Amino acid sequence: MTNTATDYTLAELCIVAASEAFRDEGEVLATGIGVIPRLAASLAMKTFNTDLMMTDSEAYLLSEPNPLGARGDDFVQASETWMGFSRIFDNVWSGRRHAMLGPTQIDRFGQSNTSALGGTYQQPKVMMLGARGFPGNSISHPNSFFVPGHNKRVFVEGECDFVSSIGYNPDRLPRGHSLDDIDIRLVVTDLCVMDFAGADHRMRLVSLHPGISLEQVCENTGFALEIGEEVPVTAAPTAEQLAIIAGLDPHNQRAHQIKGNPAGDRSGNGH
Amino acid sequence: MDKQMTAAEVVDQLRDGMTVGIGGWGPRRKPMALVREILRSDLKDLTLVSYGGADVGMLCAAGKVRKLVFAFVSLDFIPLEPYFRQARQSGALEVTEIDEGMLLLGLRAAAWGVPFIPTEVGLGTDIIRQNPDIKLVDSPYDDKEWVAMPALNLDAALIHVDRADNRGVCQIAGPDHYMDDWYARAANKTYVSCDELVPTEYFHDPAQARLVFWERAATTGVVHIPGGAHPTSCSPLYGFDVPHFKAYAATASEGGFKAYTDEYLGSSEQEYQQKVGGLDTIRAIALPTY
Numbered sequence: 001m002t003n004t005a006t007d008y009t010l011a012e013l014c015i016v017a018a019s020e021a022f023r024d025e026g027e028v029l030a031t032g033i034g035v036i037p038r039l040a041a042s043l044a045m046k047t048f049n050t051d052l053m054m055t056d057s058e059a060y061l062l063s064e065p066n067p068l069g070a071r072g073d074d075f076v077q078a079s080e081t082w083m084g085f086s087r088i089f090d091n092v093w094s095g096r097r098h099a100m101l102g103p104t105q106i107d108r109f110g111q112s113n114t115s116a117l118g119g120t121y122q123q124p125k126v127m128m129l130g131a132r133g134f135p136g137n138s139i140s141h142p143n144s145f146f147v148p149g150h151n152k153r154v155f156v157e158g159e160c161d162f163v164s165s166i167g168y169n170p171d172r173l174p175r176g177h178s179l180d181d182i183d184i185r186l187v188v189t190d191l192c193v194m195d196f197a198g199a200d201h202r203m204r205l206v207s208l209h210p211g212i213s214l215e216q217v218c219e220n221t222g223f224a225l226e227i228g229e230e231v232p233v234t235a236a237p238t239a240e241q242l243a244i245i246a247g248l249d250p251h252n253q254r255a256h257q258i259k260g261n262p263a264g265d266r267s268g269n270g271h
Numbered sequence: 272m273d274k275q276m277t278a279a280e281v282v283d284q285l286r287d288g289m290t291v292g293i294g295g296w297g298p299r300r301k302p303m304a305l306v307r308e309i310l311r312s313d314l315k316d317l318t319l320v321s322y323g324g325a326d327v328g329m330l331c332a333a334g335k336v337r338k339l340v341f342a343f344v345s346l347d348f349i350p351l352e353p354y355f356r357q358a359r360q361s362g363a364l365e366v367t368e369i370d371e372g373m374l375l376l377g378l379r380a381a382a383w384g385v386p387f388i389p390t391e392v393g394l395g396t397d398i399i400r401q402n403p404d405i406k407l408v409d410s411p412y413d414d415k416e417w418v419a420m421p422a423l424n425l426d427a428a429l430i431h432v433d434r435a436d437n438r439g440v441c442q443i444a445g446p447d448h449y450m451d452d453w454y455a456r457a458a459n460k461t462y463v464s465c466d467e468l469v470p471t472e473y474f475h476d477p478a479q480a481r482l483v484f485w486e487r488a489a490t491t492g493v494v495h496i497p498g499g500a501h502p503t504s505c506s507p508l509y510g511f512d513v514p515h516f517k518a519y520a521a522t523a524s525e526g527g528f529k530a531y532t533d534e535y536l537g538s539s540e541q542e543y544q545q546k547v548g549g550l551d552t553i554r555a556i557a558l559p560t561y
Contacts, residue, residue, distance in 0.1 A: 056561060057561035066561075084447040121397075127359035130368055133372060135370040135398050136392040140391065166394060175415065177415065
Protein backbone atom coordinates (compact mmCIF):
# COMPACT_ATOMS: atom_id res chain seq x y z
CA MET A 1 0.00 0.00 0.00
CA THR A 2 1.34 3.39 -0.94
CA ASN A 3 1.26 6.51 1.12
CA THR A 4 -0.85 5.12 3.95
CA ALA A 5 -1.71 7.86 6.38
CA THR A 6 -1.09 7.48 10.10
CA ASP A 7 -3.09 10.51 11.21
CA TYR A 8 -6.75 10.05 10.32
CA THR A 9 -10.08 10.00 12.11
CA LEU A 10 -12.48 7.09 12.53
CA ALA A 11 -14.94 8.93 10.32
CA GLU A 12 -12.35 9.07 7.55
CA LEU A 13 -11.53 5.38 8.01
CA CYS A 14 -15.25 4.58 7.70
CA ILE A 15 -15.59 6.76 4.58
CA VAL A 16 -12.73 4.93 2.89
CA ALA A 17 -13.98 1.49 3.98
CA ALA A 18 -17.53 2.31 2.86
CA SER A 19 -16.35 3.63 -0.50
CA GLU A 20 -15.31 0.05 -1.33
CA ALA A 21 -19.01 -0.83 -1.64
CA PHE A 22 -19.09 1.14 -4.90
CA ARG A 23 -15.77 -0.07 -6.40
CA ASP A 24 -17.03 -2.72 -8.81
CA GLU A 25 -20.53 -1.37 -9.40
CA GLY A 26 -19.93 0.16 -12.82
CA GLU A 27 -22.37 2.75 -14.11
CA VAL A 28 -25.01 2.93 -11.37
CA LEU A 29 -26.59 5.67 -9.29
CA ALA A 30 -24.65 5.84 -6.02
CA THR A 31 -26.83 7.16 -3.23
CA GLY A 32 -25.27 7.82 0.15
CA ILE A 33 -27.75 9.08 2.73
CA GLY A 34 -25.98 10.93 5.53
CA VAL A 35 -22.57 12.56 5.62
CA ILE A 36 -20.35 9.46 5.79
CA PRO A 37 -22.22 7.40 3.14
CA ARG A 38 -22.41 10.43 0.83
CA LEU A 39 -18.68 11.08 1.21
CA ALA A 40 -17.99 7.35 0.65
CA ALA A 41 -19.94 7.37 -2.63
CA SER A 42 -18.33 10.67 -3.64
CA LEU A 43 -14.83 9.36 -2.90
CA ALA A 44 -15.51 6.27 -5.01
CA MET A 45 -16.75 8.46 -7.87
CA LYS A 46 -13.69 10.72 -7.64
CA THR A 47 -11.21 7.81 -7.59
CA PHE A 48 -11.70 4.18 -8.57
CA ASN A 49 -15.17 4.27 -10.14
CA THR A 50 -15.57 7.43 -12.18
CA ASP A 51 -18.52 5.85 -14.02
CA LEU A 52 -20.79 6.24 -10.97
CA MET A 53 -23.76 8.57 -11.16
CA MET A 54 -24.85 10.80 -8.27
CA THR A 55 -27.57 13.35 -7.58
CA ASP A 56 -27.36 16.77 -5.96
CA SER A 57 -29.76 15.40 -3.28
CA GLU A 58 -32.41 17.58 -4.85
CA ALA A 59 -33.31 17.23 -8.52
CA TYR A 60 -30.27 16.92 -10.81
CA LEU A 61 -27.82 14.19 -11.72
CA LEU A 62 -24.18 15.28 -11.48
CA SER A 63 -21.04 14.49 -13.47
CA GLU A 64 -18.96 15.45 -10.41
CA PRO A 65 -20.07 15.09 -6.78
CA ASN A 66 -20.97 18.32 -4.99
CA PRO A 67 -18.93 19.24 -1.93
CA LEU A 68 -21.02 19.15 1.26
CA GLY A 69 -22.52 22.30 2.78
CA ALA A 70 -22.46 25.94 1.69
CA ARG A 71 -20.56 26.26 -1.58
CA GLY A 72 -20.18 29.93 -2.31
CA ASP A 73 -22.08 32.07 -4.79
CA ASP A 74 -19.74 31.36 -7.71
CA PHE A 75 -20.05 27.57 -7.44
CA VAL A 76 -21.60 25.92 -10.49
CA GLN A 77 -22.58 22.29 -10.01
CA ALA A 78 -21.86 19.77 -12.80
CA SER A 79 -25.47 18.89 -13.67
CA GLU A 80 -25.97 16.42 -16.51
CA THR A 81 -29.72 15.71 -16.40
CA TRP A 82 -32.88 16.41 -14.44
CA MET A 83 -33.50 13.74 -11.83
CA GLY A 84 -36.56 14.66 -9.79
CA PHE A 85 -37.98 12.31 -7.19
CA SER A 86 -40.50 10.64 -9.50
CA ARG A 87 -37.70 9.75 -11.92
CA ILE A 88 -35.59 8.33 -9.09
CA PHE A 89 -38.07 5.43 -8.95
CA ASP A 90 -37.60 4.68 -12.64
CA ASN A 91 -33.92 4.28 -11.83
CA VAL A 92 -34.52 2.32 -8.59
CA TRP A 93 -36.78 -0.20 -10.27
CA SER A 94 -34.30 -0.66 -13.14
CA GLY A 95 -31.80 -1.96 -10.57
CA ARG A 96 -29.06 0.44 -11.69
CA ARG A 97 -28.47 1.87 -8.24
CA HIS A 98 -26.57 1.13 -5.04
CA ALA A 99 -27.75 2.88 -1.89
CA MET A 100 -25.94 3.15 1.43
CA LEU A 101 -28.29 3.94 4.28
CA GLY A 102 -28.36 4.06 8.06
CA PRO A 103 -31.33 2.21 9.52
CA THR A 104 -32.07 2.15 13.26
CA GLN A 105 -32.15 -1.65 13.55
CA ILE A 106 -30.51 -4.44 11.53
CA ASP A 107 -31.14 -8.12 12.26
CA ARG A 108 -29.25 -11.31 11.43
CA PHE A 109 -31.11 -11.61 8.12
CA GLY A 110 -30.04 -8.14 7.02
CA GLN A 111 -33.60 -6.90 7.43
CA SER A 112 -33.67 -3.30 8.63
CA ASN A 113 -36.03 -0.97 10.46
CA THR A 114 -36.57 2.75 9.91
CA SER A 115 -40.12 2.96 11.16
CA ALA A 116 -41.09 2.07 14.71
CA LEU A 117 -39.64 0.68 17.94
CA GLY A 118 -41.34 -1.26 20.72
CA GLY A 119 -44.98 -1.38 21.74
CA THR A 120 -47.38 -2.66 19.11
CA TYR A 121 -47.70 -1.69 15.48
CA GLN A 122 -50.91 0.18 16.27
CA GLN A 123 -49.24 1.97 19.16
CA PRO A 124 -45.45 1.95 18.85
CA LYS A 125 -43.37 3.12 21.78
CA VAL A 126 -41.13 5.19 19.51
CA MET A 127 -42.31 6.27 16.07
CA MET A 128 -39.53 7.15 13.66
CA LEU A 129 -39.59 8.05 9.95
CA GLY A 130 -41.68 5.34 8.36
CA ALA A 131 -40.59 2.77 5.81
CA ARG A 132 -39.43 5.50 3.36
CA GLY A 133 -37.99 3.92 0.19
CA PHE A 134 -36.44 0.94 1.98
CA PRO A 135 -38.92 -1.72 0.74
CA GLY A 136 -38.38 -0.74 -2.89
CA ASN A 137 -34.64 -0.27 -2.59
CA SER A 138 -34.14 -3.66 -0.97
CA ILE A 139 -36.05 -5.68 -3.59
CA SER A 140 -34.71 -3.69 -6.56
CA HIS A 141 -30.97 -3.05 -6.24
CA PRO A 142 -27.87 -3.61 -4.06
CA ASN A 143 -27.80 -1.87 -0.69
CA SER A 144 -25.19 -1.26 1.98
CA PHE A 145 -25.52 0.03 5.52
CA PHE A 146 -23.55 2.45 7.67
CA VAL A 147 -23.92 2.33 11.46
CA PRO A 148 -22.11 5.05 13.47
CA GLY A 149 -22.69 3.32 16.84
CA HIS A 150 -22.29 -0.48 16.71
CA ASN A 151 -24.33 -1.96 19.59
CA LYS A 152 -27.04 -4.50 20.37
CA ARG A 153 -29.80 -1.94 20.06
CA VAL A 154 -28.91 -1.67 16.36
CA PHE A 155 -27.81 -5.27 15.70
CA VAL A 156 -30.76 -6.83 17.48
CA GLU A 157 -31.06 -10.38 18.79
CA GLY A 158 -34.43 -11.16 17.25
CA GLU A 159 -36.11 -9.78 14.18
CA CYS A 160 -36.40 -6.04 13.66
CA ASP A 161 -39.44 -4.50 15.39
CA PHE A 162 -40.66 -3.43 11.95
CA VAL A 163 -39.18 -4.88 8.76
CA SER A 164 -38.70 -1.96 6.35
CA SER A 165 -36.39 -3.79 3.96
CA ILE A 166 -36.29 -7.39 2.77
CA GLY A 167 -33.37 -9.51 3.93
CA TYR A 168 -32.14 -13.11 3.74
CA ASN A 169 -35.04 -14.46 5.80
CA PRO A 170 -36.41 -17.73 4.37
CA ASP A 171 -39.69 -17.23 6.28
CA ARG A 172 -40.43 -14.03 4.41
CA LEU A 173 -39.14 -15.06 1.00
CA PRO A 174 -41.76 -14.21 -1.65
CA ARG A 175 -43.00 -17.02 -3.83
CA GLY A 176 -40.99 -17.39 -7.02
CA HIS A 177 -37.95 -15.67 -5.50
CA SER A 178 -34.71 -17.09 -4.13
CA LEU A 179 -32.49 -15.62 -1.42
CA ASP A 180 -29.93 -14.95 -4.16
CA ASP A 181 -32.30 -12.29 -5.58
CA ILE A 182 -31.56 -10.22 -2.48
CA ASP A 183 -28.33 -8.24 -2.57
CA ILE A 184 -27.05 -6.68 0.64
CA ARG A 185 -23.41 -5.72 0.40
CA LEU A 186 -21.29 -4.02 3.04
CA VAL A 187 -22.19 -3.11 6.59
CA VAL A 188 -19.68 -0.54 7.83
CA THR A 189 -19.77 0.44 11.51
CA ASP A 190 -17.57 2.35 13.95
CA LEU A 191 -16.06 -1.02 14.95
CA CYS A 192 -15.73 -3.11 11.80
CA VAL A 193 -16.76 -4.02 8.28
CA MET A 194 -19.17 -6.89 7.66
CA ASP A 195 -20.99 -8.44 4.73
CA PHE A 196 -23.48 -11.26 4.06
CA ALA A 197 -21.09 -13.59 2.24
CA GLY A 198 -21.14 -16.22 5.00
CA ALA A 199 -22.72 -19.66 4.61
CA ASP A 200 -26.40 -19.28 3.61
CA HIS A 201 -25.96 -15.50 3.51
CA ARG A 202 -24.97 -15.28 7.14
CA MET A 203 -23.51 -12.00 8.26
CA ARG A 204 -19.73 -12.25 8.20
CA LEU A 205 -16.97 -10.18 9.75
CA VAL A 206 -14.78 -8.78 6.96
CA SER A 207 -12.31 -6.61 8.89
CA LEU A 208 -11.80 -5.04 12.30
CA HIS A 209 -10.97 -1.36 12.55
CA PRO A 210 -7.49 -0.64 13.97
CA GLY A 211 -7.43 -1.23 17.72
CA ILE A 212 -10.80 -3.00 17.86
CA SER A 213 -10.95 -6.57 19.18
CA LEU A 214 -13.06 -9.45 18.01
CA GLU A 215 -14.63 -9.55 21.48
CA GLN A 216 -15.77 -5.94 21.24
CA VAL A 217 -17.61 -6.70 18.02
CA CYS A 218 -19.20 -9.91 19.35
CA GLU A 219 -20.25 -8.27 22.64
CA ASN A 220 -21.98 -5.49 20.75
CA THR A 221 -23.78 -7.66 18.20
CA GLY A 222 -27.06 -9.36 19.13
CA PHE A 223 -26.41 -12.44 16.99
CA ALA A 224 -23.51 -14.69 16.00
CA LEU A 225 -21.37 -13.55 13.09
CA GLU A 226 -19.44 -15.82 10.79
CA ILE A 227 -15.81 -15.23 11.62
CA GLY A 228 -12.88 -16.49 9.58
CA GLU A 229 -9.64 -17.83 11.05
CA GLU A 230 -7.86 -14.60 10.40
CA VAL A 231 -9.71 -11.34 10.38
CA PRO A 232 -7.75 -8.54 8.71
CA VAL A 233 -7.53 -4.96 9.91
CA THR A 234 -9.51 -2.38 7.92
CA ALA A 235 -7.16 -0.61 5.52
CA ALA A 236 -6.11 2.89 6.58
CA PRO A 237 -6.83 5.78 4.23
CA THR A 238 -4.10 6.97 1.92
CA ALA A 239 -2.92 10.58 1.96
CA GLU A 240 -4.53 11.03 -1.46
CA GLN A 241 -7.88 9.75 -0.19
CA LEU A 242 -7.74 12.06 2.83
CA ALA A 243 -7.03 15.04 0.57
CA ILE A 244 -10.00 14.18 -1.66
CA ILE A 245 -12.28 13.73 1.36
CA ALA A 246 -11.16 17.12 2.73
CA GLY A 247 -12.00 18.69 -0.63
CA LEU A 248 -15.45 17.06 -0.68
CA ASP A 249 -16.18 18.11 2.90
CA PRO A 250 -14.67 21.59 3.29
CA HIS A 251 -16.74 22.42 6.41
CA ASN A 252 -15.60 19.19 8.12
CA GLN A 253 -19.12 17.88 8.70
CA ARG A 254 -17.53 14.42 9.01
CA ALA A 255 -16.10 15.43 12.39
CA HIS A 256 -19.62 15.43 13.85
CA GLN A 257 -20.82 12.03 12.64
CA ILE A 258 -19.29 9.66 15.20
CA LYS A 259 -19.49 10.42 18.90
CA GLY A 260 -16.35 12.19 20.09
CA ASN A 261 -14.77 12.13 16.60
CA PRO A 262 -12.12 9.58 17.69
CA ALA A 263 -8.87 8.81 15.90
CA GLY A 264 -9.02 6.04 13.32
CA ASP A 265 -6.53 3.86 15.17
CA ARG A 266 -7.81 3.15 18.67
CA SER A 267 -5.11 0.67 19.72
CA GLY A 268 -3.65 3.07 22.28
CA ASN A 269 -6.58 4.76 23.95
CA GLY A 270 -8.31 1.94 25.85
CA HIS A 271 -11.66 2.05 24.02
CA MET B 272 -63.50 29.49 -17.20
CA ASP B 273 -62.40 31.50 -14.17
CA LYS B 274 -61.39 29.05 -11.43
CA GLN B 275 -60.26 31.58 -8.86
CA MET B 276 -61.60 31.04 -5.37
CA THR B 277 -60.65 31.72 -1.75
CA ALA B 278 -59.08 29.31 0.72
CA ALA B 279 -62.33 29.36 2.71
CA GLU B 280 -64.29 28.40 -0.42
CA VAL B 281 -61.90 25.45 -0.96
CA VAL B 282 -62.44 24.19 2.57
CA ASP B 283 -66.22 24.66 2.15
CA GLN B 284 -66.08 22.11 -0.66
CA LEU B 285 -64.38 19.50 1.53
CA ARG B 286 -66.46 17.11 3.64
CA ASP B 287 -65.84 15.12 6.80
CA GLY B 288 -64.40 11.71 6.00
CA MET B 289 -62.92 12.67 2.64
CA THR B 290 -59.63 11.29 1.31
CA VAL B 291 -57.36 14.27 0.71
CA GLY B 292 -53.97 14.14 -1.02
CA ILE B 293 -51.44 16.83 -0.18
CA GLY B 294 -48.67 17.63 -2.68
CA GLY B 295 -45.08 18.63 -1.95
CA TRP B 296 -42.46 16.63 -0.07
CA GLY B 297 -41.55 16.86 3.64
CA PRO B 298 -40.74 20.55 4.28
CA ARG B 299 -40.92 21.47 0.59
CA ARG B 300 -43.72 23.26 -1.32
CA LYS B 301 -46.66 22.21 0.83
CA PRO B 302 -50.02 24.02 0.43
CA MET B 303 -49.73 25.24 4.02
CA ALA B 304 -52.17 28.15 3.70
CA LEU B 305 -54.86 25.65 2.67
CA VAL B 306 -53.80 23.38 5.54
CA ARG B 307 -54.15 26.35 7.91
CA GLU B 308 -57.63 27.04 6.57
CA ILE B 309 -58.55 23.43 7.43
CA LEU B 310 -57.10 24.01 10.91
CA ARG B 311 -59.49 26.97 11.27
CA SER B 312 -62.48 24.87 10.16
CA ASP B 313 -64.50 22.13 11.85
CA LEU B 314 -63.59 19.59 9.14
CA LYS B 315 -62.72 16.17 10.60
CA ASP B 316 -62.16 12.43 10.03
CA LEU B 317 -59.94 12.99 7.01
CA THR B 318 -57.86 10.32 5.34
CA LEU B 319 -54.61 11.98 4.28
CA VAL B 320 -52.28 10.79 1.52
CA SER B 321 -48.96 12.62 1.74
CA TYR B 322 -45.18 12.58 1.45
CA GLY B 323 -45.58 14.05 4.86
CA GLY B 324 -44.14 16.98 6.72
CA ALA B 325 -45.74 19.57 8.99
CA ASP B 326 -48.93 19.32 6.91
CA VAL B 327 -49.49 15.87 8.41
CA GLY B 328 -48.14 16.83 11.83
CA MET B 329 -50.41 19.86 12.19
CA LEU B 330 -53.56 18.16 10.94
CA CYS B 331 -52.90 15.18 13.26
CA ALA B 332 -52.26 17.53 16.18
CA ALA B 333 -55.54 19.32 15.48
CA GLY B 334 -57.48 16.04 15.51
CA LYS B 335 -58.47 16.28 11.85
CA VAL B 336 -57.03 12.94 10.73
CA ARG B 337 -58.68 9.55 11.07
CA LYS B 338 -56.29 7.71 8.78
CA LEU B 339 -52.93 8.41 7.19
CA VAL B 340 -51.47 6.85 4.04
CA PHE B 341 -47.73 7.55 4.19
CA ALA B 342 -44.17 6.39 3.50
CA PHE B 343 -42.55 8.92 5.83
CA VAL B 344 -43.35 12.03 7.79
CA SER B 345 -40.30 14.24 8.28
CA LEU B 346 -39.14 17.84 8.41
CA ASP B 347 -35.77 16.71 6.89
CA PHE B 348 -33.44 18.83 9.05
CA ILE B 349 -35.61 17.79 12.00
CA PRO B 350 -35.84 14.14 10.94
CA LEU B 351 -38.75 13.12 13.17
CA GLU B 352 -42.01 15.08 12.86
CA PRO B 353 -43.00 15.65 16.51
CA TYR B 354 -46.81 15.75 16.22
CA PHE B 355 -46.97 12.83 13.81
CA ARG B 356 -44.94 10.86 16.37
CA GLN B 357 -47.34 11.84 19.13
CA ALA B 358 -50.30 10.74 17.03
CA ARG B 359 -48.72 7.36 16.23
CA GLN B 360 -47.51 6.79 19.78
CA SER B 361 -50.98 7.56 21.16
CA GLY B 362 -52.34 4.63 19.17
CA ALA B 363 -55.19 6.79 17.88
CA LEU B 364 -54.09 7.08 14.27
CA GLU B 365 -55.09 4.50 11.69
CA VAL B 366 -52.29 4.07 9.16
CA THR B 367 -51.48 2.54 5.82
CA GLU B 368 -47.69 2.61 5.80
CA ILE B 369 -46.22 2.02 2.35
CA ASP B 370 -43.03 2.60 0.38
CA GLU B 371 -42.43 6.00 -1.29
CA GLY B 372 -42.60 4.39 -4.72
CA MET B 373 -45.78 2.48 -3.85
CA LEU B 374 -47.44 5.77 -3.04
CA LEU B 375 -46.49 7.00 -6.52
CA LEU B 376 -47.90 3.80 -8.07
CA GLY B 377 -51.14 4.20 -6.09
CA LEU B 378 -51.58 7.73 -7.42
CA ARG B 379 -50.80 6.56 -10.96
CA ALA B 380 -53.34 3.74 -10.71
CA ALA B 381 -55.97 6.25 -9.60
CA ALA B 382 -54.98 8.64 -12.40
CA TRP B 383 -55.16 5.88 -15.00
CA GLY B 384 -58.41 4.39 -13.74
CA VAL B 385 -56.96 0.95 -13.01
CA PRO B 386 -57.62 -0.85 -9.71
CA PHE B 387 -53.95 -1.61 -9.01
CA ILE B 388 -50.44 -1.65 -10.43
CA PRO B 389 -48.30 -4.76 -9.92
CA THR B 390 -44.91 -4.26 -8.30
CA GLU B 391 -42.20 -6.14 -6.41
CA VAL B 392 -42.03 -3.30 -3.90
CA GLY B 393 -43.11 -4.32 -0.42
CA LEU B 394 -42.42 -8.05 -0.85
CA GLY B 395 -40.76 -9.63 2.15
CA THR B 396 -41.42 -6.64 4.43
CA ASP B 397 -43.90 -5.58 7.09
CA ILE B 398 -45.59 -3.38 4.50
CA ILE B 399 -47.37 -6.54 3.43
CA ARG B 400 -47.84 -8.03 6.90
CA GLN B 401 -49.25 -4.84 8.43
CA ASN B 402 -51.53 -3.97 5.50
CA PRO B 403 -53.89 -6.89 4.93
CA ASP B 404 -55.80 -4.70 2.44
CA ILE B 405 -52.79 -4.69 0.11
CA LYS B 406 -53.07 -7.98 -1.73
CA LEU B 407 -50.54 -10.25 -3.36
CA VAL B 408 -51.51 -11.54 -6.81
CA ASP B 409 -50.35 -14.15 -9.28
CA SER B 410 -49.00 -13.01 -12.60
CA PRO B 411 -50.45 -14.46 -15.81
CA TYR B 412 -46.95 -14.27 -17.27
CA ASP B 413 -44.62 -15.76 -14.63
CA ASP B 414 -44.63 -17.88 -11.47
CA LYS B 415 -43.87 -15.11 -9.02
CA GLU B 416 -46.18 -13.36 -6.61
CA TRP B 417 -46.58 -9.61 -6.99
CA VAL B 418 -47.84 -6.79 -4.80
CA ALA B 419 -51.06 -5.33 -6.23
CA MET B 420 -50.64 -1.70 -5.17
CA PRO B 421 -54.23 -0.40 -5.04
CA ALA B 422 -55.31 2.88 -6.60
CA LEU B 423 -55.20 5.78 -4.15
CA ASN B 424 -58.34 7.52 -5.32
CA LEU B 425 -58.48 11.02 -3.86
CA ASP B 426 -61.63 13.02 -3.26
CA ALA B 427 -59.48 16.12 -3.33
CA ALA B 428 -55.87 17.13 -3.82
CA LEU B 429 -54.27 20.26 -2.32
CA ILE B 430 -51.17 21.57 -4.08
CA HIS B 431 -49.06 24.74 -3.93
CA VAL B 432 -47.36 26.08 -7.06
CA ASP B 433 -45.21 29.05 -7.97
CA ARG B 434 -47.56 30.48 -10.61
CA ALA B 435 -50.99 29.89 -12.08
CA ASP B 436 -53.47 31.68 -14.29
CA ASN B 437 -57.15 31.91 -13.38
CA ARG B 438 -58.01 29.01 -15.72
CA GLY B 439 -55.85 26.58 -13.72
CA VAL B 440 -52.66 26.45 -15.77
CA CYS B 441 -50.13 25.81 -12.99
CA GLN B 442 -46.38 26.28 -13.10
CA ILE B 443 -43.85 24.73 -10.74
CA ALA B 444 -40.65 26.66 -11.36
CA GLY B 445 -38.55 25.00 -8.67
CA PRO B 446 -36.22 22.12 -9.48
CA ASP B 447 -38.73 19.36 -8.68
CA HIS B 448 -42.48 19.08 -9.05
CA TYR B 449 -42.33 15.91 -6.88
CA MET B 450 -45.45 13.79 -7.47
CA ASP B 451 -47.80 16.78 -7.72
CA ASP B 452 -48.87 15.99 -11.28
CA TRP B 453 -50.00 12.56 -10.09
CA TYR B 454 -51.87 14.08 -7.15
CA ALA B 455 -53.67 16.38 -9.57
CA ARG B 456 -54.60 13.46 -11.83
CA ALA B 457 -55.54 11.06 -9.00
CA ALA B 458 -58.02 13.48 -7.45
CA ASN B 459 -61.66 14.09 -8.19
CA LYS B 460 -61.09 17.79 -7.37
CA THR B 461 -57.71 19.53 -7.33
CA TYR B 462 -57.31 22.82 -5.50
CA VAL B 463 -54.12 24.76 -6.11
CA SER B 464 -52.73 27.70 -4.18
CA CYS B 465 -50.25 29.84 -6.07
CA ASP B 466 -47.62 32.37 -5.05
CA GLU B 467 -48.20 34.47 -8.16
CA LEU B 468 -51.33 34.82 -10.30
CA VAL B 469 -50.26 35.49 -13.90
CA PRO B 470 -52.11 36.29 -17.12
CA THR B 471 -52.53 33.40 -19.57
CA GLU B 472 -50.03 35.10 -21.93
CA TYR B 473 -47.30 34.32 -19.42
CA PHE B 474 -47.31 30.73 -20.66
CA HIS B 475 -46.99 31.67 -24.33
CA ASP B 476 -43.22 31.56 -23.81
CA PRO B 477 -42.36 27.86 -24.34
CA ALA B 478 -39.73 28.03 -21.61
CA GLN B 479 -42.52 28.89 -19.15
CA ALA B 480 -45.01 26.41 -20.61
CA ARG B 481 -42.37 23.65 -20.22
CA LEU B 482 -42.71 24.01 -16.44
CA VAL B 483 -46.43 23.15 -16.47
CA PHE B 484 -46.86 19.49 -15.51
CA TRP B 485 -50.57 18.86 -15.90
CA GLU B 486 -53.35 20.24 -18.09
CA ARG B 487 -55.74 22.85 -16.69
CA ALA B 488 -58.62 20.35 -16.96
CA ALA B 489 -57.07 18.62 -13.93
CA THR B 490 -57.26 21.84 -11.88
CA THR B 491 -60.56 22.58 -10.14
CA GLY B 492 -59.77 25.78 -8.28
CA VAL B 493 -56.99 28.37 -8.02
CA VAL B 494 -56.32 30.35 -4.85
CA HIS B 495 -53.90 33.26 -5.02
CA ILE B 496 -51.93 33.22 -1.77
CA PRO B 497 -48.45 34.79 -2.00
CA GLY B 498 -46.19 33.05 0.54
CA GLY B 499 -48.80 30.31 0.90
CA ALA B 500 -46.25 27.52 1.28
CA HIS B 501 -44.70 29.05 4.43
CA PRO B 502 -43.11 27.63 6.60
CA THR B 503 -42.24 25.11 3.85
CA SER B 504 -40.21 26.18 0.82
CA CYS B 505 -41.37 27.28 -2.60
CA SER B 506 -38.15 27.18 -4.56
CA PRO B 507 -36.95 29.37 -6.24
CA LEU B 508 -39.10 32.01 -4.49
CA TYR B 509 -38.19 31.16 -0.87
CA GLY B 510 -36.66 28.46 1.30
CA PHE B 511 -38.14 26.76 4.34
CA ASP B 512 -38.27 28.65 7.63
CA VAL B 513 -35.85 26.83 9.93
CA PRO B 514 -36.45 28.95 13.06
CA HIS B 515 -40.21 28.66 12.59
CA PHE B 516 -40.02 24.87 12.28
CA LYS B 517 -37.83 24.74 15.38
CA ALA B 518 -40.37 26.81 17.32
CA TYR B 519 -43.17 24.57 16.02
CA ALA B 520 -41.29 21.40 17.02
CA ALA B 521 -40.50 22.85 20.45
CA THR B 522 -44.19 23.24 21.27
CA ALA B 523 -44.57 19.45 21.00
CA SER B 524 -42.52 19.05 24.18
CA GLU B 525 -43.69 22.26 25.87
CA GLY B 526 -47.04 23.96 25.48
CA GLY B 527 -48.58 21.63 22.95
CA PHE B 528 -50.11 22.39 19.58
CA LYS B 529 -52.48 24.93 21.11
CA ALA B 530 -49.46 27.02 22.04
CA TYR B 531 -48.41 26.95 18.40
CA THR B 532 -51.83 27.88 17.01
CA ASP B 533 -52.36 30.56 19.70
CA GLU B 534 -49.07 32.14 18.71
CA TYR B 535 -49.31 31.90 14.92
CA LEU B 536 -52.50 30.61 13.30
CA GLY B 537 -54.69 33.70 13.50
CA SER B 538 -58.16 33.97 12.02
CA SER B 539 -56.93 34.51 8.46
CA GLU B 540 -53.86 34.09 6.27
CA GLN B 541 -53.24 37.83 6.48
CA GLU B 542 -53.10 37.57 10.25
CA TYR B 543 -50.82 34.53 10.06
CA GLN B 544 -48.40 36.33 7.76
CA GLN B 545 -48.30 39.35 10.05
CA LYS B 546 -47.41 37.06 12.95
CA VAL B 547 -44.52 35.47 11.03
CA GLY B 548 -43.06 38.78 9.84
CA GLY B 549 -44.92 39.50 6.60
CA LEU B 550 -44.57 38.44 2.98
CA ASP B 551 -41.25 40.25 2.43
CA THR B 552 -39.75 38.28 5.31
CA ILE B 553 -41.07 35.01 3.86
CA ARG B 554 -39.76 35.82 0.39
CA ALA B 555 -36.33 36.62 1.88
CA ILE B 556 -35.83 33.14 3.39
CA ALA B 557 -32.73 31.65 1.77
CA LEU B 558 -32.98 28.43 -0.24
CA PRO B 559 -31.46 25.37 1.44
CA THR B 560 -28.17 23.81 0.33
CA TYR B 561 -28.18 20.02 0.09
